[in-house]
Amino acid sequence: MAELANMRNIGISAHIDSGKTTLTERILYYCNRIHSIHEVRGKDGVGATMDSMELEKERGITIASAATNVTWKGNDINIIDTPGHVDFTIEVERSLRVLDGAVLVLCSVGGVQSQSITVDRQMKRYNVPRVAFINKCDRTGANPYKVTDQLIKKLGHNAVMMQIPIGLEDRFEGVVDLITMQAVYFDGPQGDDVRFGEIPAELEQKAAERREIMLDALSLFSDDLMEAMLEEAVTEEMIHEAVRLGTLSLDLTPVYIGSAYKNKGIQSLLNAVIKYLPNPTEVRNVALDLDNEEAEVEVISDDSMKTVSLAFKLEDGQYGQLTYIRVYQGRIKKGDELYNTRSRKKFKVGRLIKMHADHMEDITEAGSGDIAALFGVECASGDTFCHPDLNYSMTSMFVPNPVITLAIDPVDKKSADNMAKALNRFTKEDPTFRTYVDPESNQTIVQGMGELHLEVYIERMKREYKAEVITGQPQVAYRETISKAAEFNYTHKKQTGGSGQYGRVAGLIEPCEEQNYEFVNKIKGGSIPNEYIPSCDKGFQSAMVKGTLIGFPIVNVRAIINDGQYHAVDSSDQAFQTASLGAFRDAYPRAKPIILEPIMKVNVEGPTEFQGNIFASINQRRGIIISSAEDGAFCTVEAEVPLSEMFGYSTVLRSLTQGKAEYTMEVEKYGKVPQSVSEELKKEYEERRRKESGKK
Amino acid sequence: MVREELNKRSPLRIFENSIHGGLGNGNLGVIASRHGIGKTACLVHMATDKLFRDEHVIHISFSQNVNHVIAWYEDIFKEITSKRELADAMQVHDEITKNRVIMNFNQENVSVEQIVRSLKTMIVDGGFKADAIFFDGYQMTTVDPAEVSKIKAFANEMDLEIWFSVSPVLEDVDFDQYGIPSTLAPIVDTVDVLIGLRYQGEEVVMTVVKDHGNTNPTRLALKLDPKTMLISEEN
Numbered sequence A: 001m002a003e004l005a006n007m008r009n010i011g012i013s014a015h016i017d018s019g020k021t022t023l024t025e026r027i028l029y030y031c032n033r034i035h036s037i038h039e040v041r042g043k044d045g046v047g048a049t050m051d052s053m054e055l056e057k058e059r060g061i062t063i064a065s066a067a068t069n070v071t072w073k074g075n076d077i078n079i080i081d082t083p084g085h086v087d088f089t090i091e092v093e094r095s096l097r098v099l100d101g102a103v104l105v106l107c108s109v110g111g112v113q114s115q116s117i118t119v120d121r122q123m124k125r126y127n128v129p130r131v132a133f134i135n136k137c138d139r140t141g142a143n144p145y146k147v148t149d150q151l152i153k154k155l156g157h158n159a160v161m162m163q164i165p166i167g168l169e170d171r172f173e174g175v176v177d178l179i180t181m182q183a184v185y186f187d188g189p190q191g192d193d194v195r196f197g198e199i200p201a202e203l204e205q206k207a208a209e210r211r212e213i214m215l216d217a218l219s220l221f222s223d224d225l226m227e228a229m230l231e232e233a234v235t236e237e238m239i240h241e242a243v244r245l246g247t248l249s250l251d252l253t254p255v256y257i258g259s260a261y262k263n264k265g266i267q268s269l270l271n272a273v274i275k276y277l278p279n280p281t282e283v284r285n286v287a288l289d290l291d292n293e294e295a296e297v298e299v300i301s302d303d304s305m306k307t308v309s310l311a312f313k314l315e316d317g318q319y320g321q322l323t324y325i326r327v328y329q330g331r332i333k334k335g336d337e338l339y340n341t342r343s344r345k346k347f348k349v350g351r352l353i354k355m356h357a358d359h360m361e362d363i364t365e366a367g368s369g370d371i372a373a374l375f376g377v378e379c380a381s382g383d384t385f386c387h388p389d390l391n392y393s394m395t396s397m398f399v400p401n402p403v404i405t406l407a408i409d410p411v412d413k414k415s416a417d418n419m420a421k422a423l424n425r426f427t428k429e430d431p432t433f434r435t436y437v438d439p440e441s442n443q444t445i446v447q448g449m450g451e452l453h454l455e456v457y458i459e460r461m462k463r464e465y466k467a468e469v470i471t472g473q474p475q476v477a478y479r480e481t482i483s484k485a486a487e488f489n490y491t492h493k494k495q496t497g498g499s500g501q502y503g504r505v506a507g508l509i510e511p512c513e514e515q516n517y518e519f520v521n522k523i524k525g526g527s528i529p530n531e532y533i534p535s536c537d538k539g540f541q542s543a544m545v546k547g548t549l550i551g552f553p554i555v556n557v558r559a560i561i562n563d564g565q566y567h568a569v570d571s572s573d574q575a576f577q578t579a580s581l582g583a584f585r586d587a588y589p590r591a592k593p594i595i596l597e598p599i600m601k602v603n604v605e606g607p608t609e610f611q612g613n614i615f616a617s618i619n620q621r622r623g624i625i626i627s628s629a630e631d632g633a634f635c636t637v638e639a640e641v642p643l644s645e646m647f648g649y650s651t652v653l654r655s656l657t658q659g660k661a662e663y664t665m666e667v668e669k670y671g672k673v674p675q676s677v678s679e680e681l682k683k684e685y686e687e688r689r690r691k692e693s694g695k696k
Numbered sequence B: 001m002v003r004e005e006l007n008k009r010s011p012l013r014i015f016e017n018s019i020h021g022g023l024g025n026g027n028l029g030v031i032a033s034r035h036g037i038g039k040t041a042c043l044v045h046m047a048t049d050k051l052f053r054d055e056h057v058i059h060i061s062f063s064q065n066v067n068h069v070i071a072w073y074e075d076i077f078k079e080i081t082s083k084r085e086l087a088d089a090m091q092v093h094d095e096i097t098k099n100r101v102i103m104n105f106n107q108e109n110v111s112v113e114q115i116v117r118s119l120k121t122m123i124v125d126g127g128f129k130a131d132a133i134f135f136d137g138y139q140m141t142t143v144d145p146a147e148v149s150k151i152k153a154f155a156n157e158m159d160l161e162i163w164f165s166v167s168p169v170l171e172d173v174d175f176d177q178y179g180i181p182s183t184l185a186p187i188v189d190t191v192d193v194l195i196g197l198r199y200q201g202e203e204v205v206m207t208v209v210k211d212h213g214n215t216n217p218t219r220l221a222l223k224l225d226p227k228t229m230l231i232s233e234e235n
Helices: A020-030 A052-059 A086-098 A114-125 A144-153 A201-221 A223-230 A236-248 A266-276 A413-429 A451-465 A530-544 A573-591 A608-619 A649-656 A675-695 B003-008 B012-018 B039-052 B066-084 B089-097 B112-124 B145-158 B182-187
Strands: A007-014 A067-072 A075-080 A101-107 A130-135 A159-161 A163-166 A174-177 A182-187 A193-197 A253-257 A285-289 A295-299 A308-317 A320-329 A337-340 A345-348 A352-355 A360-363 A371-375 A384-386 A404-410 A434-437 A444-448 A469-471 A479-482 A486-494 A501-511 A517-521 A557-565 A593-607 A624-631 A634-642 A662-672 B028-032 B057-061 B100-105 B132-136 B161-166 B193-200 B203-211 B218-224 B231-233
Touching (some): A007 A086, A007 A114, A007 A266, A020 A101, A020 A266, A067 A352, A067 A371, A075 A266, A086 A114, A086 A308, A101 A144, A101 A266, A130 A144, A144 A159, A144 A253, A159 A201, A163 A182, A163 A201, A163 A253, A201 A223, A201 A236, A236 A253, A236 A266, A253 A266, A404 A413, A404 A451, A413 A434, A413 A451, A444 A451, A479 A501, A501 A573, A517 A530, A530 A557, A530 A573, A557 A573, A573 A593, A593 A608, A593 A675, A608 A624, A608 A634, A608 A649, A608 B112, A624 B066, A624 B112, A649 A662, B003 B039, B003 B066, B012 B203, B012 B218, B012 B231, B028 B039, B028 B182, B039 B089, B039 B132, B039 B161, B057 B066, B057 B112, B066 B089, B100 B112, B145 B161, B145 B182
Parallel strands (some): A007 A101, A101 A130, A517 A557, A624 B100, B028 B161, B057 B100, B057 B132, B132 B161
Antiparallel strands (some): A067 A075, A182 A193, A285 A295, A308 A320, A308 A384, A337 A384, A352 A360, A352 A371, A404 A444, A434 A444, A479 A593, A486 A501, A501 A557, A593 A634, A624 A634, B193 B203, B203 B218, B218 B231
């Protein structure tokens, strides 16, 4: 097991087409995990455009594994896969939770693009220190200076170039290291031989200037360096220390440059990963103590302490379910007993492995900070495994509610069986993907965070589980809420032989922005006995499951009871539940109910020439343009658009912009549906109800 | 306080009265000063005042990052609403934010034609019927006066008013007693309203240097509050 100081858990995050796959492959190669580099050329013969799946098939290696372990100069690096698309928010966030640092890959031509912005925002949220790598410096139009500038201005990084390029585009030869002030070349057919030389004469002045800028920026992080600069006695160690301090505190992003495709600059990047990104002991991790109202508890990277680990990814391999875990505290040994704090079940650790690019290695234990995988553990992604004495959770139990639903029907019996298997698997992997059978239509419904999110799972059903399904139209998960307070005073009374039912509840319902539902008991003098108070609570909650406007759940309501009446014989739990349900339904129409819909934050990016089409497409979709930014020939438009209007947008956008624009979206909030749409939805609901009652 | 009352009592009413009821459609207004006096805050307050009155505004910035412009709007909104104790502030916020668009350009590589084209695209294709446009930090002191005339023609064509905040680009520029940089001289004829901001002791005072046809400088009974950066009535 590696010393903790020599361990790094990193992610490689990139915009599509920035060369993440090629870079990852080169890293695996230089770390001697694969034995040769195959030329990976796209159809245009220009660059690495094969995706990792194809590559994996062809090469028999695993690039897209959830975590791959490599060794660089005696250091253990776990490379954690970070999904690129924001539709899979929970998956992205979970992988960000697991990594301690990241390499932000940018294309030297495309620069900072919409997806980089989204992923960067998420990394900021999780306090992930970053090293930037500006790739593709051999491409026409490469300009790492411009991209560094964009890192500063668009992403707000304190980005500092640690290298400058020697030549660019087809004359890109190597880099000048601004710390050692040497030229660095990567010789040999696969760039294995790193050769140091004099800085080319024409670059001497530029290198000196850039070093000055670098030192100025770094001096903020180290008094020693600042003093040494005045005395002109700066050492390499001082610079490394300052970069490290700045990077760890997220106040600095060192920028490296190269071309993965041309095998240039990777070794320098790996050195930077080891030197500047944190080891597991340098990152503060907290767990939530489930026995103490989810109070935060710091978990310590110390093998001698009680185990806390997180299952961050499940994979269905040929030998069964593989559960990737990160150990945060203590260690996991084969044969240990662990406790799954979500399912509240204990289990024994069976086979424990480490995933390398070309093979998996059986190991007997994994220590603090390490990443490993378990075989045959019944669990869901996001579960926490603890020592049986602890009851911690590494992730909050909060999972965002899905915003879109889709009805799916298997085409035959075989597909139906396979579909059930697939759904069982996916819901375990991803808590934002849910499924249920609609009792009214008897159809299987899947729910998720966006159209693409569901599309990917439908595709996976076909590909991995051979389950052919017919999908319906995607439906938006609307909500209902109230816009003003309304009082109620409702009596439920039933006398039909035997003991009757009696309960009276009085109070009010009012809007409650802070949470979905709150129950407030203001009963004084026992007009409703204590034993029936929970019944009232239950009754209100059952009323909120389905609103009367369009049949969707009701949210953001505070139900207050302040009076009531009971009967010594006829009152019961059921009577007060029914009374509260009736009271809610009675007050609801008076509380001016409204319909809410999910509003997405949409980021569209494309050439300025198509700006008009982009604006128009948002305008036609009831969208609000928040901002638009233009830089040269590119523009980025940020807008808020109702999800119901975004179905099929990718196809529309492609045709409007000759395929040159792209977009990302994530759920922003729930917003009020305009009157006209609201009327339409109510009408549809009424019709549906009429049809259904007609059937019955 | 409710919104109508807030609008009635806004110090911007004094400002408008001082310039013959406002800038007026088809016209250009300039707020000029040294750097760091509070022009952006002033501009954002003027834009927010329009938003409170259900007008549509486009804010143009040249900073590459729209987030800090949005932060300015949020701050000014908070200051105004807490000072006036506005009822239903969050609802008002949601209502007026819909009527604001921020457009960001890199002035180094964008021409006036391009800016005007994009604005037209926003108004026509984007269906955003702007009543006023605010150019924040436009380098008016170094552009060809013909470029400013093109913006004026656009204001005319689209029937809207345009405000600029201007600081000199070059160093070592002289300022007159009202805070107007000398390098602004070539375009003064093209603009309709010119406001100068300058420090007087601890306070920032506002002077109407040009008001449509009138070129007799008049000190406004308004100042920039150094704490909140809001345009406020003088005590």
